[in-house]
Amino acid sequence: MNTVFQFQEWVSSQSERAELALDRLLDSAQTIPHRLHEAMRYAAQGGGKRIRPLLVYAAGQLGNQSDVAQAESLDAAAVAIECIHAYSLVHDDLPCMDDDDLRRGRPTVHKAFDEATALLVGDALQTRAFEILANANCDAQVRLKMIAALAAASGSRGMAGGQAIDLESVGKKLDLLGLKQMHAMKTGALLSCAVELGGICAYLSPAQMAHLASYAKALGLAFQIVDDVLDATADSQTLGKTAGKDAAANKPTYVTLMGLDYAQKQAKELQEVAIASLDSFGASAQALKDLALLVVNRGK
């Protein structure tokens, strides 16, 4: 931790900023239909670590922070990516997918409401993500670049495609390369997109965007390896979701393919690669560097 930048304070203030932006940019529970909007808020505002919004804000710090329009575009980006993440969790938890009852320590949306409502909640949160970006108070080109990036990261060649590959992998002998490709789409693409959206808002150069992309790629892989390590070692109460499900479903994980020790070592190495990618940014990248530490050390 350097003496100027206090990471814990930054995380607190930026998490609160994300919560306020979510509250402001989601429709109120008084909007008709009430139950759907209430359920959308339940899904999007139920806690969570807000890692994607934090990545957006951290990457946005690499640019000129005095610009009001930029601050608003970062809020829009943070909320949009969190809406996409929340929608994917709601749909992932449905009985026809992972059939989970618990998420972030609370009943999943289809348990707290009902299955049909959960389906619509996911659908409408996705729509709202793109609507928020389209109506953000910033340059038209920034908005369009963000929409295109978010769609590419979350659609059939990104997150949704990764989920489809994940479904097909149950009971199959997916090798390490296959597992990496699946996770690069399923979770890596959206994590990378968070950083990319911040960079777009900050008007970074193509060379700077390339450094950010290297950071995000290593971070995304580390994130998933740590996820698998936690799934294999932590209990449900600590995770806030059902633990050990992947092993029970006979799904390949980094832990089953690499072993626990090697997986933990890999995560640590990837964290170092991520941090090294940011060398050229200097002190403005401190939040991104500390987030890489946070991701790898979470849950311990």
Add this chain to the structure above:
Amino acid sequence: MNTVFQFQEWVSSQSERAELALDRLLDSAQTIPHRLHEAMRYAAQGGGKRIRPLLVYAAGQLGNQSDVAQAESLDAAAVAIECIHAYSLVHDDLPCMDDDDLRRGRPTVHKAFDEATALLVGDALQTRAFEILANANCDAQVRLKMIAALAAASGSRGMAGGQAIDLESVGKKLDLLGLKQMHAMKTGALLSCAVELGGICAYLSPAQMAHLASYAKALGLAFQIVDDVLDATADSQTLGKTAGKDAAANKPTYVTLMGLDYAQKQAKELQEVAIASLDSFGASAQALKDLALLVVNRGK
């Protein structure tokens, strides 16, 4: 039918144009993951009347047709709105919603593939709709207006919201006003949006957009009344989907609330209102006028 404009030929050529645009703008079935992309194509290319794309093209004719960029933006709009429509059908047919086995005369996506794939197909088709608009070859402002309009029409204050109200209405005594509000959101918003997207591509004036909106509002209501009439009178083979489901589910319909004769009379009157809204456009609105006739007379 006027002597210059041949509606049947127009419908044939513009339907083919929509099919070609869908084929071009959807990812190929060779894209990884293959099964998801194959299922997305199955969902979006399985026939249907293509009424929304036809409305886009018809409204687009009100502007300057010689503009190549405008032709491309109309194709993007036509495909995007059909992707949204297709996603809504795939999710609507799922067991937790309408639980339908038959759509457009073929097995529904969750029957032809599986439930989890159908969920992802709907999710990814929605994403693709916004991606296509963001990357369309036309003015940034046109793209952003289209994205904002499509999101507003299809999200929690539009189509998805209407579906939520529809879910809540089963077994309830929804009155005629309530039924109209539900349908205005559930199906009317997206039909209106089709016309709106065409008008945006054609750079229509606010006054012209208001005339279009009047047309679309009357058309959307007529469309739903005719849907209810067909559901009450036609068989499954003619409809290409399961007939009589609304009555079986004890859902209120225009036919149960108005009676069959009055519902048919109302549809006819709304068709006349729709056509009268277009008076100021002259001959360029002939396709829209004929589409209003087609909507009310379909299935007979």
